[in-house]
Amino acid sequence: MSPADLEALVRRLAPDLAALTEPWTIIGSGALMMLGLPVADCPDLDVLTTARGASTLEAAWAGWRQTDYAPDPAAAFRSRFSRYLAPEGAVEVMGDLELRTAGGWSPVKVRATEPRRFGDLDIALPTAAEQLRILREFGRPKDLAKARALETWLAAG
Numbered sequence: 001m002s003p004a005d006l007e008a009l010v011r012r013l014a015p016d017l018a019a020l021t022e023p024w025t026i027i028g029s030g031a032l033m034m035l036g037l038p039v040a041d042c043p044d045l046d047v048l049t050t051a052r053g054a055s056t057l058e059a060a061w062a063g064w065r066q067t068d069y070a071p072d073p074a075a076a077f078r079s080r081f082s083r084y085l086a087p088e089g090a091v092e093v094m095g096d097l098e099l100r101t102a103g104g105w106s107p108v109k110v111r112a113t114e115p116r117r118f119g120d121l122d123i124a125l126p127t128a129a130e131q132l133r134i135l136r137e138f139g140r141p142k143d144l145a146k147a148r149a150l151e152t153w154l155a156a157g
Contacts, residue, residue, distance in 0.1 A: 022053030054095025
């Protein structure tokens with residue numbers, strides 16, 4: 001998904017996200033693209049919220065729900081998960097996301113956000129440092145590659 005496609009998708013989703021009474025934010029490639037990092041591939045928009053927030057979005061976006069998709073049950077993540085195919089692109093919602101660690105399941109928490117202007121929309125995104133922390137915590141090769149790209153981009157100023 002290009003930055004223009006992502007902007008169109010976020011614009012479509014913005015009213016439903018703004019209406020959520022539960023906390024939410026965007027993580028992953030979409031958040032990096034919104035930060036300004038030149039991301040080569042943004043296959044979907046990752047929305048992190050609570051289980052109740054995920055339930056609200058499930059109702060709002062029911063017509064786009066991709067019911068034939070489920071995450072790998074052996075993956076290092078679990079959540080109230082749903083995937084949507086909106087006209088502008090794919091969206092994945094994770095309610096109460098947890099990461100499997102050596103000590104068991106641990107909640108994924110975004111500790112710091114900042115307002116970001118993306119197109120003509122104001123979005124609260126995890127700070128660059130917070131996105132870096134989350135990517136490292138996830139630890140998958142694709143996340144670590146994104147972390148290195150973010151570090152390089154930040155160092156370049």
